[in-house]
Amino acid sequence: MADQYTMQDPTQQYPKAGPEYMQEQEPPGLQVEMTPIPDCGERTYRGTGRLAGRKAIVTGADSGIGRAVAIAFAREGADVVLSYLPEEEADARQVVKLVEEAGSRAVAVPGDQKDEAYCEQLVETAVRELGGLDILANVAGMQQFVTDIAELTTEQFDATFKTNVYGLFWICKAAIKHMKPGGTIINTSSIQAYKPAPILLDYATTKGAINVFSKALAQQVASKGIRVNVVAPGPVWTPLQVAGGQPTEKLAKFGETTPLGRPGQPAEMAPAYVYLASQESSYVSGETLNANGGTPTP
Numbered sequence: 001m002a003d004q005y006t007m008q009d010p011t012q013q014y015p016k017a018g019p020e021y022m023q024e025q026e027p028p029g030l031q032v033e034m035t036p037i038p039d040c041g042e043r044t045y046r047g048t049g050r051l052a053g054r055k056a057i058v059t060g061a062d063s064g065i066g067r068a069v070a071i072a073f074a075r076e077g078a079d080v081v082l083s084y085l086p087e088e089e090a091d092a093r094q095v096v097k098l099v100e101e102a103g104s105r106a107v108a109v110p111g112d113q114k115d116e117a118y119c120e121q122l123v124e125t126a127v128r129e130l131g132g133l134d135i136l137a138n139v140a141g142m143q144q145f146v147t148d149i150a151e152l153t154t155e156q157f158d159a160t161f162k163t164n165v166y167g168l169f170w171i172c173k174a175a176i177k178h179m180k181p182g183g184t185i186i187n188t189s190s191i192q193a194y195k196p197a198p199i200l201l202d203y204a205t206t207k208g209a210i211n212v213f214s215k216a217l218a219q220q221v222a223s224k225g226i227r228v229n230v231v232a233p234g235p236v237w238t239p240l241q242v243a244g245g246q247p248t249e250k251l252a253k254f255g256e257t258t259p260l261g262r263p264g265q266p267a268e269m270a271p272a273y274v275y276l277a278s279q280e281s282s283y284v285s286g287e288t289l290n291a292n293g294g295t296p297t298p
């Protein structure tokens with residue numbers, strides 16, 4: 001069975017999109033209702049003890065990139081607290097099972113990260129249930145395309161910033177209080193931070209903010225022995241994209257303009273988070289690791 005270490009042609013490793021990718025769901029969307037179902041490494045991610053004994057929080061852990069990160073962290077030996085929205089319970093149940101099958105603890109803490117009290121409670125629960133906190137992977141995010149600024153409501157602008165920027169700030173703030181030297185934070189930006197799509201005005205702006213926030217925070221907490229880094233994915237096949245993230249007709253060619261010519265799968269993002277979470281990246285902080293199919297970035 002192939003795993004993430006098997007040498008193969010990256011242009012052929014996963015299929016291109018096609019007409020069958022055109023589908024629509026209400027946000028936040030459920031991965032169990034997608035066709036094809038994204039690959040989050042369920043059958044392919046092989047752990048080698050790179051995070052043995054670590055205690056981690058993963059946000060957006062029910063589906064897509066967060067699910068792939070939760071599976072990878074668990075298979076590398078970490079216990080994982082899973083954050084997601086209550087309406088995503090069907091996806092989250094599968095992840096709890098996968099983490100437990102890896103021999104790790106899974107603690108589900110559903111809630112809305114637009115709410116500061118939830119963000120604090122998420123971290124407090126992790127510290128209480130796991131006995132500390134070593135890794136915070138902020139993967140949750142919302143993306144709703146709007147073609148014209150005239151139709152971009154204050155409510156949406158606010159919700160995108162509350163979810164993508166404020167929630168991340170509140171969770172980082174609560175987490176750092178509990179982190180010891182060696183602790184790591186990994187935030188999630190996007191290719192949208194460098195090549196913003198005209199229809200993603202609010203979303204792309206939050207992703208730029210996440211890069212800058214992370215570079216500033218990395219310097220602030222360096223003397224505490226805590227590292228802060230970022231993963232910036234390109235087009236990845238997840239619920240976010242089919243639940244208002246893209247116009248449905250665009251999904252048939254999703255990822256086609258990347259140099260590798262196809263969309264990425266969540267499973268291909270997880271190793272970047274594992275690297276930045278582990279001690280292997282001990283001299284890396286304030287960095288953004290682009291996993292975007294080969295598109296040049298500044």
Ligand code: NAD
Binds near residue numbers: 189241
């Ligand atoms: P996804 O829909 O699987 O994951 C996003 C998750 O965010 C949801 O599952 C949900 O649990 C969580 N979330 C959203 N709003 C929330 C709220 N208010 N409170 C708590 N949780 C909330 O999609 P994904 O593509 O895996 O997204 C993960 C991250 O990757 C996001 O930050 C997204 O911006 C980023 N990203 C995705 C792509 C892509 O092409 N899919 C590209 C670049 C960056």
Ligand code: MG
Binds near residue numbers: 028029030060063239
């Ligand atoms: Mg989800």
